[in-house]
Amino acid sequence: MENNSLEKPLILEERPPKTTPVNAALTFAWRALLRIRYIPEQLFDVTAFPIIFLLMFTYLFGGAISGSTGEYLNFVLPGILVMTVSMITMYTGLDLNKDIEKGVFDRFRSLPIWQPAVLVGALLVDVVRYSLASTIMITLGYILGFRAEAGFIGVILAVLVILFFSFSLSWVWTILGIIVRSEKALMAISMMLLFPLTFLSSVFVDPSTMPNWLQRFVEINPITFVVDASRGLIHGYDVTSELLTITYISLGLIAVFGTLTMYFFRNKE
């Protein structure tokens, strides 16, 4: 290496101005998109998951629960949509956990940037991923005979509600991503939380068919509210109270888990 050519770029006389929080977050989002380009398998969860889930549950339960798969599809699609997107929120935590393990996280934390940008950027790209999953599932649903009574607008509104809730739910995984030490343990914990949360809800069956004690849990499960609201929006009945509850829950999740995440982020040892 020639010293002359080496030394020239070493010292910059001018420093650029500090970047804005929005720019920092967008830059992190750009990084996440670049990574998808290198590892397209990362999209497996948002492409294959929805297809498998929809086909599997429609044809597995359809006959038994509704007497016909066609009718069941109309009932179950909004539910599976919520379930799938809620489940893939956990990958947010897994990605973050990997960054920490690899050491990139330490570089980010030592940069003079608005620190939450690391997480906000990742979550922005996740919202894109959730939208992709939703689009795939709804398209497949239409091919299989699904019809939304409230039309296309209803579907869009339902997806927006799901995206908002999922974004809020993601903050639970960011905490776990920071504090849990191995990817395997994180996966196990996430599954342990997500399976009961998604299955013990109104995703697959009408809660009135369940035993009383279970109904009580299902009725307070946030997933149930999101599923009911999506169903209502898609099939055209009034779900104002559900929407209000979801707004409270989501803002609550962001306030509590967002704050905790930032606390752990700053004090990570």
Next chain:
Amino acid sequence: MNQSNRTYAVEADQLVKAFGKERAVDGISLKVPKGIVYGFLRPNGAGKTTMIRMLATLLKPTEGQATVMGHDLIKEADEVRRSISLTGQFASVDEELSGRENLVFIGRLVGFSRKEAKERADDLLAAFNLQHAAKRQVKKYSGGMRRRIDIAASIVISPELLFLDKPTAGLDPRSRNEVWDIIRALVRKGTTVFLTTQYLEEADQLADLIGVIDRGVLIAEGTSEELKSSIGIRSLIIEFENEKDLDETASIFTKMFTQAPEVDRTHLSLSVTMKDQSKAAKAIG
């Protein structure tokens, strides 16, 4: 800003970092003048990395305080981050992205426009002899290339103080020399470098001031010559914080060298003359 802020890159006062009961850094005070290479020398697990992580705002000190480039480590963490950069086993780059993408990414984060960030990335890649691998994913880099891209990523905006954790660990001699050249060039341009190393030779070659750290405590400090001569002329002078430590060490040394060391109670120091060099090395090691 007072006088000392202008002279010292790092001023640490009794820094302590405890993880539960274990005190990884147990009261280290040090002053690093600006413009030099300061080297922490010791085998692994002596608290070097913890000390650097604290000074780079990644860990909060349990006790004590420090200023880095004149900024309070805790109260002005953001200002500290603006003047430092770190590279090493911990602060790394994204292995999935190419070398160039990593540099552009960091350039964008520190405030460059897209065009400036790209120009800066290309300049650095050229300077670090990595143009040919610019578009290759970092995970496919060799050890030496990997370390060079790590350092390049740390100087996208020129830091006033650069932390390097074990910069040449595991490198072949040629790559090691390349990294040394980079460090020397940075120092010539006015960057202060604070590095840790397990290699005596590296500390000797690069560091203007060497701190020897053991079990979280700074046990010796000086230039390479000073440290060598303290072993060479077979006499060792140690200063203590309190009389209890002084007495304890004096009794250990009496056993080791079958001769009582000279104890100076007014300066809380002790000096021993040693006939056996290997014992002397063992005593300060």
